[in-house]
Amino acid sequence: MAARKQSTKRKQPSKTKRGTSRKSSSGRSARQPSDALALLRADHQAVQQLFQQFEKTRSEDRKAALAEQICNELTVHAQIEEEIFYPAVREAIREEDLIDEATVEHQSAKDLIAQIESGGPQGELFDAKVKVLGEYVNHHVREEQNEMFPQVRKTKLDLKELGQRLQQRKMELMEGGAGTESSSSSALTGSRRKNQAAKTTKHRQKSEGIVAAITRGIGLARE
Numbered sequence: 001m002a003a004r005k006q007s008t009k010r011k012q013p014s015k016t017k018r019g020t021s022r023k024s025s026s027g028r029s030a031r032q033p034s035d036a037l038a039l040l041r042a043d044h045q046a047v048q049q050l051f052q053q054f055e056k057t058r059s060e061d062r063k064a065a066l067a068e069q070i071c072n073e074l075t076v077h078a079q080i081e082e083e084i085f086y087p088a089v090r091e092a093i094r095e096e097d098l099i100d101e102a103t104v105e106h107q108s109a110k111d112l113i114a115q116i117e118s119g120g121p122q123g124e125l126f127d128a129k130v131k132v133l134g135e136y137v138n139h140h141v142r143e144e145q146n147e148m149f150p151q152v153r154k155t156k157l158d159l160k161e162l163g164q165r166l167q168q169r170k171m172e173l174m175e176g177g178a179g180t181e182s183s184s185s186s187a188l189t190g191s192r193r194k195n196q197a198a199k200t201t202k203h204r205q206k207s208e209g210i211v212a213a214i215t216r217g218i219g220l221a222r223e
């Protein structure tokens with residue numbers, strides 16, 4: 001019930017201009033999320049709205065822009081979950097299956113994202129691929145929000161602190177990392193992107209507090 005309450009609170013910021021501008025997403029990031037689950041729910045809602053817009057539009061240019069935005073948003077979202085959220089949850093709920101399945105679903109989505117980005121709007125089956133990606137995402141979001149998040153809410157995880165870390169990492173990625181220009185297909189291939197993330201994280205650890213660095217290191221090690 002608490003999760004539902006948080007979700008309602010976060011609906012408003014997610015309805016900002018995320019659907020039309022990557023920078024607006026970054027701008028939204030300036031506002032602190034109430035907690036990790038609220039942040040992730042807001043991300044889910046925002047990208048689902050983008051898929052809805054894609055379905056409605058007839059403009060090829062608009063479709064191309066939306067698809068790019070969708071791929072960027074999903075790439076950043078998946079990365080912060082894999083680097084920070086999933087490792088913390090795996091430790092807290094001790095139910096490996098949920099996280100394992102979510103990770104596999106991420107990989108399926110990434111594969112499709114890579115196809116969409118490498119082929120571009122003129123690529124084969126572009127519309128169909130974006131639509132199927134939306135279906136993947138809807139399924140994945142339902143599992144996270146209906147199965148994983150309720151379990152997370154019952155743990156002693158500090159969701160506010162976790163939310164701050166997610167937000168910080170998200171801002172980094174939106175402003176210059178994997179979620180922006182690097183949304184080329186090469187940047188989306190799992191191992192290469194993980195290596196990039198690892199380098200970035202190591203660099204960050206030098207300037208962060210010890211607690212944050214250790215926590216981040218644990219998350220990375222579990223990836």
Ligand SMILES: [Fe+2]
Nearest residue numbers: 040044081144
């Ligand atoms: Fe998610």
Ligand SMILES: [Fe+2]
Nearest residue numbers: 081102140144
């Ligand atoms: Fe996810």
